[in-house]
Amino acid sequence: MQDKELFNGVTGRYTDCMDENGIVKKNGVDTENASKSDSLRPPGFGIRHLQILLLFSGLFMSYALRVNISVGIVAMVDKSSPNTYNWDKKQQGLILSSFFWGYLLAQIPLSELAKRFGGKLLLTIASIVCAVLTVLTPWMASIDWKMMLLSRALQGLFQGAYYPCVHTLLSKWVHPMERGTLTTITYSGTQAGSVVMLAVSGLFASSTMGWPSIFYFSGGGTLIWTVFWVFFGSSSPAECTRISIDEKKFIESMPGSSHCQLKTPWSSILRSVPVIALIIVHATQCWGFWSLLTETPSYLVQIFKFDIKTNSLLSALPYLAMWLVSLAVCPLSDYLINHGHIGITNGRKLFNSLGHWIPALSLIILPFLKDPTHAIVMLTIAIGMNGFTYCGYICNHMDLSPNFAGGLMGLTNTLANIMSILGPLAVGYILTDDNDIDVKMSEWKSIFFIAAAFFFLGNLIFVIFGKASIQPWNDEIEQQQKLPQQQVQTTAVHQDDERLGSHINIIRVNSCDK
Template sequence: MGIMGKEEKSSAENNAESEKSKKIDDEQKLQYGFGFRHVQVLLIFTCLTIAYAQRVNMSVAIVAITDRNSTNPDFPEYEWDEKQKSMVLSSFFWGYVITQIPGGQMAKHFGGKIMLLVSITLCSLLCLLTPIFAAFGWKAVVALRVVQGLCQGCIFPSTHTLLAKWAPPSERGTIGTYCYSGAQFGTVVMLAVSGVLASSAMGWPSIFYLSGVFGLVWAILFMFYGSSSPADSRDRISSEERHFIETSLNTTGDAKIIKTPWKDIFTSSAVISLVIAHSAHNWGFWTLLTEIPSYMKSVLHFNIKQNALLSALPYFVMMIMSFILSPFADWLTNKRILKVEFSRKLFNTIGLWIPGVALIALAYITSQTQSSLAVGLVTLAVGFNAATYLGFQINHIDLSPNHSGTLMGITNCSANVMSIIAPLLVGFILNDASDPLQWRIIFFIAAGVYFFGNLQFIIFGKASTQPWNDPDAHRKRNDTIEGVENPAMEY
């Protein structure tokens, strides 16, 4: 009997080990296999591709609109001076900053799906109308771009709201980066094809027609396949994948809407640090994005086709870098080689300080003979910027999954004030666009902002879930620690 008992016990232990091993294997298949959450990643990636294509199309198109000789001469040319062009380029952000915080709140209450759907649909329709508005003058284009900005102001807060529902912590860096790399892909595609389109038989209006039509096609697809959360996808997602996501996020799928703790958010040192880091990033990023086409044309003397392709190259490199860095960052944290907070600060440093050094070097490029070096430095500055996706960008969800959309709205609102100021400052400084010394001032300012923004993030940034994320759960945890379940109290 004793021998039989041992054999039965051994058999039970083996069965338990087998079940445990099977469970781990199943979780690994869910973690590394393709699931419905990856369909959402693909849709969000495409959404941001289109959003950025519609956002940056004016950066190259404005060169064609104001210089008939560089494109198809059969289409109208409008005489806008440098300050008027700067107004057109910055006007998108005037509306964009207004809807950031309301967009985060609406995404929390109505779901990220409906907000993305409405935003892209309206913005795409307005994009189709851009050539008509241009005929009425630069002020009409400014007004249209402001409304487009209002529409797109909801996109990032809604995206963060969706990521908080769909991205398990073990995949947060990878999924978040893959989604946001759509911004670079949209930038690459639009900058690369804009020059070709402007010189084609369809002329510069086709730049806006193409990005508008693609936006409407995406909206139809997202209407049928997009979802705000695993709980809203019961008929499409497997029960195993839904359980994996909700268990890892510690949610039930029927989560209550927690009141936004405005006072705690605005007095949090971690949030203030995040606002500054995000603002510093936007200053440098949008200075490069909106002004590099003009820099290449005026200082390096590239024609519009060369300009478009070379302007796209840095964002292509940025996209590739994001695909390389994101799984590496998740591997480092999942293997516990790096703590999450250290990882966020390390990659944010890579994403801001390396571009800052590149901008300082770029400031000393003074002639066309050094054009290859200039292109290399711009590519370096923009390419390594991808690391910020694993720094401040995903840090919103670290601090508060429940309010990540609202946090993104707050930081993106502040950050995009920089997106307004930066092009306007360029217009103020740049009296002669062909003067390398004036560009040197612009690049030095951007490098200084990058340096300070990351330095304070290293000092004050955090990556732990804050108590105000869910006050009730935090209170229960504290009660448990202070009660009999706390071993220290039992003694």
């Protein structure tokens, strides 16, 4: 009988899953080894959890800086408010998308810098620059709308360091047994930041300080976070002086991770079918997510005529749902995988399908709903269920390559965020200045249908071609580096054997002479 190989969710590799009696281990997961690894896990709150908390709050602030413009621009062009601007829809679309111009340029080179110098330094510099630019936003807007393009593009350039740095840090700090939970908690900071910023932006805009306060508070909060990060953050357990020996040993025992400086095998990565599937599903996620995130406030104003304060609170509701969903599913995902109820590849595909196909169906239904309450509920379902993706494609970079998770995130995020530019731009070109409600509904129907199509097709490709096993190129550079050393050692052994053989022959001759 031919041996059958299935993925081992604990070791992170394909292993022989059939015992001597021909019985396949449950879903390819070695539950015995899982129990052993679990027994080595230090109890209680550890330094790795502190790093997760810092990264969560860092992503919280980074998304506060990203989405502040979504409600901010509504107030900035509101003619009934003071200090506003006469920007048309296309100019607004350019401002909303300009963040991603710089974002695209930075991902891959900054991922290499993060791998070489560690994520802490790069993340510190990026957060300081983005915070200062955010605080200066009202001044730059008063000069010219093109200065807003420059400001947002520069923020995107430096925020391009966040995802590669965070993925690099997670690959150093998070053991595969905790990957679903701790990764989801970390990246749920993006939704928490979106929720809070969308909710309070309307309150800030309607306050005596006006819309500039949106940018002052979000920029100032980021500077405060940076201080905590400088004092308590660390690039890896090896560089951390506060970590216990037991916790350090547990983390550094993770499979597939090297402590050497390895050259990224870009050629092998770009030819990898699972990586191509990951790029596609990441790209379709960016189109759907960012089209909705940047344009939801405009949709609620144009179709249902909500005021700025109500609009900001209702715009935050779907992202609150997404945050809560992501936190709820992450322990479920780890439990199912670690206890052998589902293989890790099937687990990633299952949760990603829930995170893309339910939103796709919801977006098809949404434009047919005339009642604002029903529409908000459906919009909340569409965006909220997208939280399942945190146990889907977002973990997949570390599944495929612990050694190059940051670079892989830089690659997929670069290519995927082309969609983050095109999405808001497409919305800006689809929407017109026609105030007829039927025309507006028709335009928003097109926007929602396009997003639904991207969600459906992207996940279909991920389901067919995606994998969650460590790929051969994760170790190939390290093996090539070890090969000359092994050859030298083998040559030395042969030489020692030859000398030993010579000595033995001499002894035999001498014995015969006697």
